[in-house]
Amino acid sequence: MDDHAHALPVFFYWLDLLALAALAASGALAAARKNMDIGGFVLVGIVAAIGGGTLRDVLLGYPVAWTRQPEYLVICLVVTVAVYVATPHVDRRETWLLWADALGMGLYAAIGADKALAADASPLVAVSTGVIAAAGGGIIRDVLCNDIPVILHKEIYATVAAAGAVLYIGLHDIGGLDYETSLIIAVTATFALRAVAIIYSLSLPFYRLRPG
Amino acid sequence: MDDHAHALPVFFYWLDLLALAALAASGALAAARKNMDIGGFVLVGIVAAIGGGTLRDVLLGYPVAWTRQPEYLVICLVVTVAVYVATPHVDRRETWLLWADALGMGLYAAIGADKALAADASPLVAVSTGVIAAAGGGIIRDVLCNDIPVILHKEIYATVAAAGAVLYIGLHDIGGLDYETSLIIAVTATFALRAVAIIYSLSLPFYRLRPG
Amino acid sequence: MDDHAHALPVFFYWLDLLALAALAASGALAAARKNMDIGGFVLVGIVAAIGGGTLRDVLLGYPVAWTRQPEYLVICLVVTVAVYVATPHVDRRETWLLWADALGMGLYAAIGADKALAADASPLVAVSTGVIAAAGGGIIRDVLCNDIPVILHKEIYATVAAAGAVLYIGLHDIGGLDYETSLIIAVTATFALRAVAIIYSLSLPFYRLRPG
Numbered sequence: 001m002d003d004h005a006h007a008l009p010v011f012f013y014w015l016d017l018l019a020l021a022a023l024a025a026s027g028a029l030a031a032a033r034k035n036m037d038i039g040g041f042v043l044v045g046i047v048a049a050i051g052g053g054t055l056r057d058v059l060l061g062y063p064v065a066w067t068r069q070p071e072y073l074v075i076c077l078v079v080t081v082a083v084y085v086a087t088p089h090v091d092r093r094e095t096w097l098l099w100a101d102a103l104g105m106g107l108y109a110a111i112g113a114d115k116a117l118a119a120d121a122s123p124l125v126a127v128s129t130g131v132i133a134a135a136g137g138g139i140i141r142d143v144l145c146n147d148i149p150v151i152l153h154k155e156i157y158a159t160v161a162a163a164g165a166v167l168y169i170g171l172h173d174i175g176g177l178d179y180e181t182s183l184i185i186a187v188t189a190t191f192a193l194r195a196v197a198i199i200y201s202l203s204l205p206f207y208r209l210r211p212g
Numbered sequence: 213m214d215d216h217a218h219a220l221p222v223f224f225y226w227l228d229l230l231a232l233a234a235l236a237a238s239g240a241l242a243a244a245r246k247n248m249d250i251g252g253f254v255l256v257g258i259v260a261a262i263g264g265g266t267l268r269d270v271l272l273g274y275p276v277a278w279t280r281q282p283e284y285l286v287i288c289l290v291v292t293v294a295v296y297v298a299t300p301h302v303d304r305r306e307t308w309l310l311w312a313d314a315l316g317m318g319l320y321a322a323i324g325a326d327k328a329l330a331a332d333a334s335p336l337v338a339v340s341t342g343v344i345a346a347a348g349g350g351i352i353r354d355v356l357c358n359d360i361p362v363i364l365h366k367e368i369y370a371t372v373a374a375a376g377a378v379l380y381i382g383l384h385d386i387g388g389l390d391y392e393t394s395l396i397i398a399v400t401a402t403f404a405l406r407a408v409a410i411i412y413s414l415s416l417p418f419y420r421l422r423p424g
Numbered sequence: 425m426d427d428h429a430h431a432l433p434v435f436f437y438w439l440d441l442l443a444l445a446a447l448a449a450s451g452a453l454a455a456a457r458k459n460m461d462i463g464g465f466v467l468v469g470i471v472a473a474i475g476g477g478t479l480r481d482v483l484l485g486y487p488v489a490w491t492r493q494p495e496y497l498v499i500c501l502v503v504t505v506a507v508y509v510a511t512p513h514v515d516r517r518e519t520w521l522l523w524a525d526a527l528g529m530g531l532y533a534a535i536g537a538d539k540a541l542a543a544d545a546s547p548l549v550a551v552s553t554g555v556i557a558a559a560g561g562g563i564i565r566d567v568l569c570n571d572i573p574v575i576l577h578k579e580i581y582a583t584v585a586a587a588g589a590v591l592y593i594g595l596h597d598i599g600g601l602d603y604e605t606s607l608i609i610a611v612t613a614t615f616a617l618r619a620v621a622i623i624y625s626l627s628l629p630f631y632r633l634r635p636g
Contacts, residue, residue, distance in 0.1 A: 040576035
């Protein structure tokens, strides 16, 4: 994030890597569901983890973050290989993944919005960029696995990401709060909202799928 | 289009927004066919509407248009939410959509070609860029909905877009006609060609699909 | 490749065009399997041929190669139309395609790695860029055809591309060998490895696909 208007505070840097690992694991588990081999695990895991940030950077005209920060790829490699080795022993609907992802989603949404505003985008564009950064990796993951992207069936995901981006913009750019405090509040609130959504979603899987 | 070699005349600016609305509606109707929720409607609608222009700008190295023009997103939001609310009362094969899309296709093809030439691309690259701008949004829409892109089964779409781009280049860059006149002629001719194609296509849906 | 750190030697320029033609043909054959029309042949063929290089250039911030080199599109057009005309007489699992593709894969992997290093990327990023350049076109081709990308089931493809990129980096950037010699050795070694992989793969098609 060396091109970011704001340097990411140390705590959030580690949160960023945790979110990355959760997304990489989600990609590897998707590869497991499709019975791919190690190459598929690594590729889908990497794409799931860095896809959203890549779209964000390309759309805004920033250099693509992972091409400057090799530790991103190292984490993806380690996580996806670990999942491959552990797959037979892993529940494919790992709950901890949902929670790590929920933390990361709020962070990606807020960082995406911040990067957009730093590139002189309007608030609505910034919210969209936040949603793309938070949801883009999962969308590409599902497209590669030949599924309809799961978030397109769960409004609560994109909507929560949008709410997080709106909250961050409100706190930092309208309210005048400092970067770190705005980030903490936005990420915490998004996480809480998503926690409700997870519990809600788990009880309503694909409820809306009905014949056309 | 502030980075465009040619400023878009006022009449075409409104035509551009109409085409955008038609594409957003096509995305929302695709979401309806897949029984998505409001989040899916908005996301697929936005991607269908701005996908082609985004590809065009990224490929040519322009700043991405919609990140500079927030009214694009506003229109997508309004249209997709309106379709969501109206869905039970809407015929999913709305004919007016085809006609609005036909108008927009010619415009996107010509603008795409013009932007490519302004970036010093060769005429063949300019025609390809025009086709990508005209067809890219629909292709991404169908990929997200886990369908084979519909235009890959209907030659008449991509071919008409290519013809429109060729005509524009011929009139403006070879024939020396001014920008606005070239645009009017190219868009009108593309619309007429597509009108024939629509009537033809409607009578031959998926005719070419036969066992391999 | 005018923005490339290294100008491509003449021999490799022709190899590059051969690889491009092989990829375009693979796209056209994929279109044939899905019973597309001439428009689908051309579009899927072009995307298969230039997709990997486009991703590479966009990720690294280079101008997109095919927008500067119109001969790329000419070759794609000629090849895809030729396949369309010849389709009924062509075995859809043409072996020569696999061999031409194997030559091209090594070249794309090495060039992708070289371009990344020239953009000051780390070796791990360079290897990833090489894999993306070598495999990206085929992945997009399969996504457009609504298939799970074939290389995600055949580790041996992405792994061979990665090995080729590693070898090139080792020879040129660590070993200090000159560009042309490094390229010849890396491409030859990748081809040999892939030749083994092809024979191995052909005897194990989709063997790993088993119920979850």
